[in-house]
Amino acid sequence: MRDPDSEDLSGLIGAGSAVFETGPEAAGARLDLWLTQKLGADFSRSRVQALVRQGAVAVAGAPATDPGRKLKAGETVEVILPAPTPAEPEGEDIPLDILYEDSELIVVNKPPGLVVHPGAGNWTGTLVNALIHHCGDSLSGIGGVKRPGIVHRLDKDTSGVMVVAKTDRAHRALSEAFADHGRSGELERAYVALVWGAPERSSGVIDVPLGRAADRVRRAAVPKDRADARHAVTRYAVLERFGAKPDNRATAALLECRLETGRTHQIRVHMAHIGHPVIGDPDYGQAFRTKANRLPEPLRSMAKDFPRQALHAQLLAFSHPVTGEMMRFEALMPHDMTELVDAFRHSDLHKS
Structure with missing residues (x-):
């Protein structure tokens, strides 16, 4: 007999069987809920329900195909664990x-x-x-x-x-x-984005719901009372401004963006919504492509020909799902984005 309360079941995942005896506490309990607790974190309730419906579970020696079957004390529950x-x-x-x-x-x-x-x-x-x-x-x-x-x-x-x-x-x-979304403190995500212009403030919060755009592939900022509106929050900080004029207007800026929610295209839509779309964004930055015409060469050609949104997931930190250890990983910007940022950094934008 195998009991996960006293023995590691990881060796059974992918093949074998597990046998349990129901105690007094199991009387009246649903088979799927009780078995999910017994099998532990390796088996979700939906997976257990699938095993039951597939005939992989027997109670008191008879097949049990109803996940909602009520258990009795003193019954034997056997689970066949098929290989993935x-x-x-x-x-x-x-x-x-x-x-x-x-x-x-x-x-x-x-x-x-x-x-x-x-x-x-x-x-x-x-x-x-x-x-x-x-x-x-x-x-x-x-x-x-x-x-x-x-x-x-x-x-x-x-x-x-x-x-x-x-x-x-x-x-x-x-x-x-x-x-x-990291509200428990066990998840941290930070991106770097190269955007047109620069927010006036050095940091800020964009709290604007997102919903589907007309083409159903893209997303858009929508009123919070719209049926498909989804809560979306992005925090940003200006890391560097490029070509800032005396009135503090900049040609472009490098931002750090941190997600409090994880909606589709969230950073790209939020940046476009506040008037600073990600450079190279084919979906949300098209209206700003002519800005590249005002840049000096070779930066002008680099910005116009940049083939993608200049957005990079630089940092990810999370709690290890088994050990609980906090893990933190960073990745430098890829060469194409680094090259474009350096071109903005070293170009004489005041002459453009």
């Missing part, structure tokens, strides 16, 4: 910049241009394909499938630090941390 099925996306040998890795998670510095997850138009060549190839059998299975657990995303053309779960328990804990 292969991931649907295939692994691909794509280079990864790995900042950290252990049996529970992996932290990478995502380059610009790399899509995170397979989808329409990008079924191969993604970060998930790369992780499946790299991690191999060290993926114990997310929801019963050998795949990496994506708990947050970066846009295709945004670079920087990402953490990815390798086990169910890491996926659950990290997902909860990101859903909490």
